[in-house]
Amino acid sequence: MKLPLFIEPYANLAKGHNPKQQILLIFKQLGLPIIGLLVFLMLWSGAAKNIETSLGNFPGPIEVYQQFNNLLDEHQAEKERAQAFYERQEARIAARLEVDPDFVPTIRPYTGAPTFIDQIKTSLFTVFTAFVIGSLIAIPIGILIGMSDGLYRAVNPVIQLFKPVSPLAWLPLVTLVVSALYVSESPMFQTAFIVSAITVLLSSIWSTIINTAVGVATASKDLLNVSKVLNLNPWTHVTKILIPSAIPMIFTGLRISLGIAWMVLIAAEMLSQSPGLGKFIWDQFQNGSSESMSRIMVAVLVIGFIGFLLDRLMLVLQKFVSWDKSAVLR
Amino acid sequence: MDAYLELTDVEIAFPTPTVPFVAIQNINLKISKGEFISLIGHSGCGKSTVLNIVAGLYQATKGGVILEGKEVNAPGPERAVVFQNHSLLPWLTAYQNVELAVKQVMKNSSKAEIKDWIEHNLKLVHMDHAMHKRPDEISGGMKQRVGIARALSMQPKVLLMDEPFGALDALTRAHLQDSLMEIQHELNNTVIMITHDVDEAVLLSDRIVMMTNGPAATIGEIEEINLPRPRNRVVLTEDAQYNHYRQQVLSFLYEKQAKTEL
Ligand SMILES: Nc1ncnc2c1ncn2[C@@H]1O[C@H](COP(=O)(O)OP(=O)(O)OP(=O)(O)O)[C@@H](O)[C@H]1O
Ligand SMILES: [Mg+2]
Numbered sequence: 001m002k003l004p005l006f007i008e009p010y011a012n013l014a015k016g017h018n019p020k021q022q023i024l025l026i027f028k029q030l031g032l033p034i035i036g037l038l039v040f041l042m043l044w045s046g047a048a049k050n051i052e053t054s055l056g057n058f059p060g061p062i063e064v065y066q067q068f069n070n071l072l073d074e075h076q077a078e079k080e081r082a083q084a085f086y087e088r089q090e091a092r093i094a095a096r097l098e099v100d101p102d103f104v105p106t107i108r109p110y111t112g113a114p115t116f117i118d119q120i121k122t123s124l125f126t127v128f129t130a131f132v133i134g135s136l137i138a139i140p141i142g143i144l145i146g147m148s149d150g151l152y153r154a155v156n157p158v159i160q161l162f163k164p165v166s167p168l169a170w171l172p173l174v175t176l177v178v179s180a181l182y183v184s185e186s187p188m189f190q191t192a193f194i195v196s197a198i199t200v201l202l203s204s205i206w207s208t209i210i211n212t213a214v215g216v217a218t219a220s221k222d223l224l225n226v227s228k229v230l231n232l233n234p235w236t237h238v239t240k241i242l243i244p245s246a247i248p249m250i251f252t253g254l255r256i257s258l259g260i261a262w263m264v265l266i267a268a269e270m271l272s273q274s275p276g277l278g279k280f281i282w283d284q285f286q287n288g289s290s291e292s293m294s295r296i297m298v299a300v301l302v303i304g305f306i307g308f309l310l311d312r313l314m315l316v317l318q319k320f321v322s323w324d325k326s327a328v329l330r
Numbered sequence: 331m332d333a334y335l336e337l338t339d340v341e342i343a344f345p346t347p348t349v350p351f352v353a354i355q356n357i358n359l360k361i362s363k364g365e366f367i368s369l370i371g372h373s374g375c376g377k378s379t380v381l382n383i384v385a386g387l388y389q390a391t392k393g394g395v396i397l398e399g400k401e402v403n404a405p406g407p408e409r410a411v412v413f414q415n416h417s418l419l420p421w422l423t424a425y426q427n428v429e430l431a432v433k434q435v436m437k438n439s440s441k442a443e444i445k446d447w448i449e450h451n452l453k454l455v456h457m458d459h460a461m462h463k464r465p466d467e468i469s470g471g472m473k474q475r476v477g478i479a480r481a482l483s484m485q486p487k488v489l490l491m492d493e494p495f496g497a498l499d500a501l502t503r504a505h506l507q508d509s510l511m512e513i514q515h516e517l518n519n520t521v522i523m524i525t526h527d528v529d530e531a532v533l534l535s536d537r538i539v540m541m542t543n544g545p546a547a548t549i550g551e552i553e554e555i556n557l558p559r560p561r562n563r564v565v566l567t568e569d570a571q572y573n574h575y576r577q578q579v580l581s582f583l584y585e586k587q588a589k590t591e592l
Binding site for chain 1: 385386387405406407409410411413415417419420421422430431434464466484
């Protein structure tokens with residue numbers, strides 16, 4: 001069995017194969033990234049001390065770490081409060097039912113302020129919704145325009161025109177259109193959620209469309225001939241020949257799209273005041289307390305880390321879907 | 331006797347920005363049922379083009395192809411193609427590759443019948459031991475075998491093979507040629523095979539069609555190979571008739587149609 005690359009040197013070291021080389025390898029794999037991070041933290045804390053703002057010193061790594069813990073504690077406290085709220089309510093309803101068996105209880109939801117963790121969850125939910133719906137639209141369009149040179153030429157100018165548009169340009173239009181069209185008595189989703197989801201979708205689908213189209217268009221001529229000789233019907237042609245050929249390009253597109261989606265989402269939330277990490281940052285900025293900067297910095301780091309995780313997630317998905325298990329994906 | 335497959339006055343001109351490029355011209359050929367035809371000629375003369383027209387992948391700009399009284403104008407499974415570079419779908423196993431073809435021609439059969447037929451064809455090319463491997467897990471010769479099984483499984487009226495063994499080493503090639511002769515003896519397919527290999531052409535064919543150099547290539551000579559079957563490659567090397575045929579083809583290729591510009 002072949003070991004994952006990053007474990008190999010340890011196994012070899014344990015077996016005593018050429019220890020000097022193994023240690024060098026481990027240093028390269030593990031040591032260098034750690035040194036890089038440490039240098040970054042040192043530069044950060046050094047620079048932070050010398051940046052004076054209206055809210056005090058720029059936060060260094062230690063302050064940020066403390067705030068991160070504070071935010072977690074606040075979330076915990078808030079959860080306990082909600083728990084207590086529901087327990088009180090249940091007790092009250094039970095007491096009432098004893099006296100009056102016909103009483104129809106209504107459970108009122110807890111309305112505390114969303115915590116940092118809640119905002120993360122909201123953002124993730126929004127980005128996933130937008131990304132999944134966007135991909136479901138973008139991949140079929142990409143396949144269609146990849147299959148026909150004429151259609152590609154016709155659609156390409158439109159795509160090229162919209163691809164570079166900043167989400168912030170879309171936002172006001174989307175807000176106006178959504179508030180005009182999405183009126184219902186008991187909306188299933190908040191308008192703000194829909195606005196940010198649509199904005200994210202509009203800014204992120206283009207690279208999936210283009211990459212899918214290119215992947216389909218560059219499917220091997222021989223395989224297309226096979227399909228013709230076998231008289232495959234359009235559905236089989238697409239699912240057995242075109243999509244598998246285009247899988248690597250589709251995933252390249254999806255990864256770019258998801259990266260853009262995540263970046264755009266934060267901006268959209270900030271500007272449209274829709275719940276999520278963007279709003280968290282904006283609220284902290286408006287708040288202007290001495291903790292604000294550290295909290296924003298926590299958000300910045302968390303956003304970066306989640307973006308990184310999302311990309312890894314796509315990579316795992318690609319490895320799972322890809323037929324060529326030997327291909328090196330990074 | 332009416333020909334089973336007939337090419338009449340076939341010509342194709344590929345469009346270019348200036349004048350159309352006439353690749354082949356005046357191709358006339360009558361093939362009877364069960365006949366094994368080899369197409370031989372220098373690289374770039376237009377062999378694949380002829381085959382692609384019969385397959386229906388290219389449209390002749392003049393003349394046409396008639397199979398069993400019907401004009402050919404689109405690709406279809408009754409004219410199965412074995413491509414030079416196997417052209418298996420890399421994401422499917424050998425079994426699934428053949429299955430894709432079988433499902434096209436046995437639409438009304440039961441699952442068990444389909445399975446039996448796929449396995450039968452893979453057995454025919456001696457690939458039943460590696461049925462569930464993907465193309466990147468088997469050797470070049472094995473891939474080519476699967477390609478042949480895929481074509482045979484469609485029970486085509488005509489089997490078209492574009493340099494099926496071109497990319498293989500000599501030993502594997504000899505092995506596959508023997509397999510092909512065996513299968514041909516059993517099934518008596520009508521075959522058109524492109525080859526660069528004079529020995530292969532003489533060994534396998536009933537007739538060898540020799541093409542002149544392009545552009546505007548056409549059929550130069552046709553050599554009928556009257557050697558008794560089954561043929562044995564080792565015995566034949568001593569055979570005067572066999573060597574005469576070889577010499578005929580070699581002289582066409584290297585004297586009459588010698589490539590001077592190379
Ligand atoms: N689709 C096409 N468009 C334009 N020209 C073509 C096309 N297909 C083939 N040709 C030209 O037709 C000529 C014959 O090509 P073809 O592929 O049939 O040669 P071939 O005899 O099969 O050669 P080889 O033995 O190298 O496979 C070549 O000059 C080639 O450039
Ligand atoms: Mg060719």
